[in-house]
Amino acid sequence: MNDVFKLVLKRLGLGVLTLLVISVLIFFAVELLPGDIAQAVLGQSATPENLAALREQLGLNVPAPVRYFHWLTGAIQGDFGTSLITGDRVGSTIGPRLLNTLFLASYAAVIAVPAAILLGIFVALLRNTIFDRVANVLTLTAISSPEFFLGYILILYLAVKTGWFPAIASIGRNADFSTMLYNSFLPALTMVLVVMAHMMRMTRAAIINLLASPYIEMARLKGVPAWRVIVHHALPNAWAPIINVVALNLAYLITGVVLVEVVFVYPGVGQLLVDAVAKRDFPIVQACCLIFAATFILLNLAADVGAILTNPRLRHPK
Amino acid sequence: MTERNNNILLKIRGLRIEAYADENWVEIVHGVNLTLRRGEVMGLIGESGAGKSTIGLAAMGFARDGCRISGGTVEFDGMELTTTPQSDLRILRGARIAYVAQSAAASFNPAHRIIDQHTEAPVQYRIQKRMAAQEDAMTLYEKLRLPNPKEIGFRYPHQVSGGQLQRAMTAMAMACRPDLIIFDEPTTALDVTTQIEVLAAIRDIVNEYNTAAIYITHDLAVVAQMADRIKVLLKGEEVETAATEQMLASPQKDYTKSLWAVRSFERPQKERPVNSETPVISVQNVDASYTSGAKVLDDVSFDVFAGMTVAVVGESGSGKSTTARCITGLLPPSRGQVLFRGQPLPPRYQDRSKDQLRQTQMIYQMADTALNPKVRISEIIGRPAQFYGGLKGAALKNRVDELLDLIELDPARFYNRFPPELSGGQKQRVGIARALAAEPSFIICDEVTSALDQLVAEGILKLLDRLQNEFNLAYMFITHDLATVKAIADEVVVMRNGKVVEQGAKHEMFQPPHHPYTDLLLSSVPEMDPNWLTTVLEERGVDNLGEAATASSAQQ
Numbered sequence A: 001m002n003d004v005f006k007l008v009l010k011r012l013g014l015g016v017l018t019l020l021v022i023s024v025l026i027f028f029a030v031e032l033l034p035g036d037i038a039q040a041v042l043g044q045s046a047t048p049e050n051l052a053a054l055r056e057q058l059g060l061n062v063p064a065p066v067r068y069f070h071w072l073t074g075a076i077q078g079d080f081g082t083s084l085i086t087g088d089r090v091g092s093t094i095g096p097r098l099l100n101t102l103f104l105a106s107y108a109a110v111i112a113v114p115a116a117i118l119l120g121i122f123v124a125l126l127r128n129t130i131f132d133r134v135a136n137v138l139t140l141t142a143i144s145s146p147e148f149f150l151g152y153i154l155i156l157y158l159a160v161k162t163g164w165f166p167a168i169a170s171i172g173r174n175a176d177f178s179t180m181l182y183n184s185f186l187p188a189l190t191m192v193l194v195v196m197a198h199m200m201r202m203t204r205a206a207i208i209n210l211l212a213s214p215y216i217e218m219a220r221l222k223g224v225p226a227w228r229v230i231v232h233h234a235l236p237n238a239w240a241p242i243i244n245v246v247a248l249n250l251a252y253l254i255t256g257v258v259l260v261e262v263v264f265v266y267p268g269v270g271q272l273l274v275d276a277v278a279k280r281d282f283p284i285v286q287a288c289c290l291i292f293a294a295t296f297i298l299l300n301l302a303a304d305v306g307a308i309l310t311n312p313r314l315r316h317p318k
Numbered sequence B: 001m002t003e004r005n006n007n008i009l010l011k012i013r014g015l016r017i018e019a020y021a022d023e024n025w026v027e028i029v030h031g032v033n034l035t036l037r038r039g040e041v042m043g044l045i046g047e048s049g050a051g052k053s054t055i056g057l058a059a060m061g062f063a064r065d066g067c068r069i070s071g072g073t074v075e076f077d078g079m080e081l082t083t084t085p086q087s088d089l090r091i092l093r094g095a096r097i098a099y100v101a102q103s104a105a106a107s108f109n110p111a112h113r114i115i116d117q118h119t120e121a122p123v124q125y126r127i128q129k130r131m132a133a134q135e136d137a138m139t140l141y142e143k144l145r146l147p148n149p150k151e152i153g154f155r156y157p158h159q160v161s162g163g164q165l166q167r168a169m170t171a172m173a174m175a176c177r178p179d180l181i182i183f184d185e186p187t188t189a190l191d192v193t194t195q196i197e198v199l200a201a202i203r204d205i206v207n208e209y210n211t212a213a214i215y216i217t218h219d220l221a222v223v224a225q226m227a228d229r230i231k232v233l234l235k236g237e238e239v240e241t242a243a244t245e246q247m248l249a250s251p252q253k254d255y256t257k258s259l260w261a262v263r264s265f266e267r268p269q270k271e272r273p274v275n276s277e278t279p280v281i282s283v284q285n286v287d288a289s290y291t292s293g294a295k296v297l298d299d300v301s302f303d304v305f306a307g308m309t310v311a312v313v314g315e316s317g318s319g320k321s322t323t324a325r326c327i328t329g330l331l332p333p334s335r336g337q338v339l340f341r342g343q344p345l346p347p348r349y350q351d352r353s354k355d356q357l358r359q360t361q362m363i364y365q366m367a368d369t370a371l372n373p374k375v376r377i378s379e380i381i382g383r384p385a386q387f388y389g390g391l392k393g394a395a396l397k398n399r400v401d402e403l404l405d406l407i408e409l410d411p412a413r414f415y416n417r418f419p420p421e422l423s424g425g426q427k428q429r430v431g432i433a434r435a436l437a438a439e440p441s442f443i444i445c446d447e448v449t450s451a452l453d454q455l456v457a458e459g460i461l462k463l464l465d466r467l468q469n470e471f472n473l474a475y476m477f478i479t480h481d482l483a484t485v486k487a488i489a490d491e492v493v494v495m496r497n498g499k500v501v502e503q504g505a506k507h508e509m510f511q512p513p514h515h516p517y518t519d520l521l522l523s524s525v526p527e528m529d530p531n532w533l534t535t536v537l538e539e540r541g542v543d544n545l546g547e548a549a550t551a552s553s554a555q556q
Helices: A002-031 A037-042 A048-058 A064-076 A090-125 A130-144 A147-161 A177-183 A185-210 A214-221 A226-255 A258-263 A269-278 A282-309 B052-058 B086-092 B114-124 B130-143 B162-174 B192-208 B220-226 B244-249 B254-264 B320-328 B354-359 B377-389 B393-406 B424-437 B454-471 B482-488 B516-523 B532-540 B542-555
Strands: B008-021 B024-037 B041-045 B067-076 B097-100 B180-184 B212-217 B229-234 B237-243 B281-289 B295-304 B309-313 B335-340 B360-363 B442-446 B474-479 B491-496 B499-505
Touching: A002 A064, A002 A282, A037 A048, A064 A282, A090 A130, A090 A185, A090 A226, A090 A269, A090 A282, A130 A185, A147 A185, A147 A258, A177 A185, A185 A226, A185 A258, A214 A226, A214 B097, A226 A282, A258 A269, A269 A282, B008 B052, B008 B212, B024 B052, B024 B067, B024 B212, B024 B237, B041 B052, B041 B220, B052 B067, B052 B180, B052 B212, B097 B162, B114 B130, B114 B162, B130 B162, B130 B192, B162 B180, B162 B192, B192 B220, B192 B516, B192 B532, B212 B220, B220 B244, B220 B532, B229 B244, B229 B254, B237 B244, B237 B254, B254 B454, B281 B320, B295 B309, B295 B320, B295 B335, B295 B474, B295 B491, B295 B499, B309 B320, B309 B482, B320 B360, B320 B442, B320 B474, B354 B360, B354 B377, B360 B424, B377 B393, B377 B424, B393 B424, B424 B454, B454 B482, B474 B482, B491 B516, B499 B516, B516 B532
Parallel strands: B041 B212, B041 B229, B097 B180, B180 B212, B309 B474, B309 B491, B360 B442, B442 B474
Antiparallel strands: B008 B024, B008 B067, B229 B237, B281 B295, B281 B335, B491 B499
């Protein structure tokens, strides 16, 4: 167990380092824009006096590395500065939005991950049957269609024609949990459809890949039933690739939902990011990017650790 | 033996099996008959491709993916297996017919404890409750002389050595006390010293429970110890069947006689040159270890003279291949040096000159994986000729033709072919030609014949011998097979745990007195005599054998 702990610490350290590199990239990418932030915010009509004043206000006269350092130390403490447009703290602007996005992502994940893995097991068991082919075609169709298109199709059939679910996923401040689930069902379903195919196909491939192993033949020759061969003998050895794909898709659920949020007018981080880019609200853009990067790094770290923990050779050293 | 009644347990008649290849069903077993009585052990013997395993599996009503039983009958205890639905067959498997696979390391599921895999079948068939099944497993482990029988089952497969795993797998096959066990080359992947323990354990337990068995192997000496009757197979057809003693004493068919004759190849032993000639390769006090681990080699020294073969023997993990890696510069030694004709070689291959690299070539055990399947034979052989010899165009083609002639493959037929189109022996010949193309003076042969059938292996040994005489090559011959050593070596180096235990000329090594380890190694090589195993076990004493097993597990 000690080895695993060391490995996790090492990966965690690497993750922090990666995040640091990304923060540099994010910060200086904004610096690289023609002109500076003040110019970008004020646009072409800016007078030199206005510019000078705004630069003074934003502290742009200080050299970039110093500002980066200030920004970074602030970010580590959760202070991402103030919005250029509204003047609110970035943290308090993003906070509730991030919670909404996380809610939607977990909602979709709770449905998609078990469903995808179960379906993957079923198609592995019934491989090369009509069920396998149909499941493959359907999930591939879902993943190949753009999210906004899927979203509109769902709105058309499940909201406009039947009226089962609301087309606009507004989750009010006082809505209770079940109402929130009901209201945000359509965006969640859209995302489920988008991420299912990868996970299901990887589960299927990882399991089938193992079916030629001698220990699977041994299990069959011991008279183990087919479902148990798959679930008990193949699946425990197939976790590593499955966990990796699940982690990537979970990250996508958080960072890649911009279009879905826009289609369903869902108040999440994605929509905030789009707005901030349009309005050149750079502190918010930087903070969002940093959060997305951290999400990717953390989930991949979790996937690595998960893959290690499912490997008996590492869990039980000699 | 006397208690055995004449009940017929398994009756196979006219068995035909087809395999799917290149979009066609090709028959690979052509009408084989087999009759097995209760408690009888039948040995199936033949080269690879003879259909031994396929027939063994068919006795369970099982055909691998891409195979099908296309004709004949398999009658097990009055039940016709070829027409029984799979769900009913499944109930037989594990419970009444069990299977012991060739590689226990690969056939145990790495994700579960050994004992959980052991109890799976009895619990599933509701023969025993889980706890009772575990108790029973421990009893069987004890009978099979596994160390710590109470505890070993709770380990994961990777925590247990190969020989122990193979015995644990035999115990697992016994879990439901089946009527029939199929042993599919259960000791082929093991060292001789481990093999003898597993053989003894299998034989005892099969006798004790009066279990019938089909014992599949390509090793005649092994089958002679285990079987009551022997059936010889060739390319999916039966050659002959007879009781073991009779088969060994007077084989009827030419093919069987040729199998028996294989071990007679032995070339005359050469002596070291008397005048103080410098050896081609001299390994001097070499220590080595992999990335900051424990020492794998400890003070290894030996010399190889021109035109001579030094066989390096020892069990797996004894440091034979690591020594080869040190000589070739793949693994720089942590101490000591390697001399080539008296001149020290730089420890890392990156620092060696082209000429130094050219002088030392390797031939690998698995020709399958050592040849790039997507590259033509002409290019595989031509590449070193081009790289070291600077040959181009017509000169290169002539050289490749010449090399193909040397390894007795017709250039016109093989020049443009790809490795997957070749048989195992042909691939190994290509591997030899690739090594020769560099015009080396020293070749390391790493278990070059152990993946091959005996007849093919003999061809390779003869070829290597001829090439040695023609080009005055020095060979370092890594092997764990003492029959090969007898056939081809001039000098022998015995290794154990990274140390040289004993070395000397071959005729001295095969004559007592030996170092105790050499003695153990030599006496563990199975002989054709059907009473060999019994005699050896008596000489060593059964307790002694158990201790040897514990000792070998302690090392690992």
